[in-house]
Amino acid sequence: MAAMAVWVLMRPAPEAPGAAGALPVPSGQVVTYLDTIQAAPGPEGLTIRFRFIAPAIARDGGTVTAEAAQEDMEWLCQNYALSRLPTTGPVPEQVVISLSDRPVEFGAPAPEATQFFEAFSVEDATCYWEAF
Template sequence: MTDPAVNEAALVVPSGQAVRFVEVVMNAPGPEGLVARFRFVAPAIAKDGGGISYDVAALDMEHLCNSFALPRIASTGPVPSQIIISFADRDVPFGEASPDATQFFEAYRIEGDACIWEAF
């Protein structure tokens, strides 16, 4: 599920890096049931892309879970058991391997109106 207006806009994140929404995937269940996977392109996480480290990107991913993903799941139907936020330095098709791409993933459970980090 994509929103063309959102896809074209860079999103504001705490680090200031440019992040672009790609899609949300909800048809690939996780071990605990329904999962909403929000996928973003974040070119600055590339090994040669500007030095955004995982620790910095993790703060951006948590921010996007709370400010971007949570407001959108209320209108998607059943509430997922988990939200996964993924960053890739380039647009990588869901489920495809891309050894040259830098990718970061974080998982969150929904607790009230907040995303709570869960270790993979």
């Protein structure tokens, strides 16, 4: 419990939605940061989720395929999430990157939204894709 308390006190402050500005990713789409979820454990233990808005993945009118979005999520893990992981306290077992064509409340059903999720483990400052 003490280790968790230290981690909570030492973790980076959350950014406000849009604080990262527009993030160009390999597919050419522009995504914006939505939020970071740190309080919901994942199946592998401590999980940190970075959520982004990516309108170009929309089912209707979208221009980015699921395969291209997967590359974008790997890029976001490596180039955005890694530098924002806590450097003290418990080490996250997993990083989840999610893209949604619109803001969606975490954990709430949103059948009208297009959403993609990818999980990564982190080792030696590198994100490694893990199949869900």
